[in-house]
Amino acid sequence: MKNIKLNTSRKAGFSLVEMLVVIAIIGIIAAIAIPNIGNLNDSARDAAAKRNAQTVASVLNAAVAAGANLSDLTTPASIVTKAEAGVSPTDGAFKNKTFTSGPIDPDERTKIASYLTWDATNQQVKYDSNPTPP
Numbered sequence: 025m026k027n028i029k030l031n032t033s034r035k036a037g038f039s040l041v042e043m044l045v046v047i048a049i050i051g052i053i054a055a056i057a058i059p060n061i062g063n064l065n066d067s068a069r070d071a072a073a074k075r076n077a078q079t080v081a082s083v084l085n086a087a088v089a090a091g092a093n094l095s096d097l098t099t100p101a102s103i104v105t106k107a108e109a110g111v112s113p114t115d116g117a118f119k120n121k122t123f124t125s126g127p128i129d130p131d132e133r134t135k136i137a138s139y140l141t142w143d144a145t146n147q148q149v150k151y152d153s154n155p156t157p158p
Contacts, residue, residue, distance in 0.1 A: 060106070069135075070135075072132070073132055076132060077109075078155070080107040080149070081149040083123050083124065084111065086115065086123055089115035090116060091114065091116035091119075097149070100137035100138065101133065101134075103149055108125055108126070108127065108128045110122040111123045118155070139153065
């Protein structure tokens with residue numbers, strides 16, 4: 025039987041060229057992903073402001089349905105302020121019960137207010153998910 029000698033002198037591992045290619049690919053992926061992360065934060069802030077605006081509209085419309093008078097709402101900012109402060113109907117089953125949205129982050133007030141308007145004809149707060157810019 026013949027003795028077959030295997031070449032065992034080859035070392036395992038990655039070459040410098042292979043490592044540089046992998047690092048370049050990771051760099052390209054990072055360059056694509058990092059700008060999108062910033063957009064995710066903006067989208068999350070917009071979604072939170074929309075949800076908060078819906079809450080404000082729901083709270084104030086429930087107060088109107090319970091008998092509260094909100095005829096003093098003239099601006100979107102006053103809508104947000106009124107919801108945060110709370111509204112109490114003066115008569116009916118919910119007399120002296122307070123309808124409130126709770127504290128609102130001062131940084132979000134303007135964004136929340138941009139989604140809200142007061143409809144004096146129907147006596148309700150309207151929420152618009154696509155407000156027209158001022």
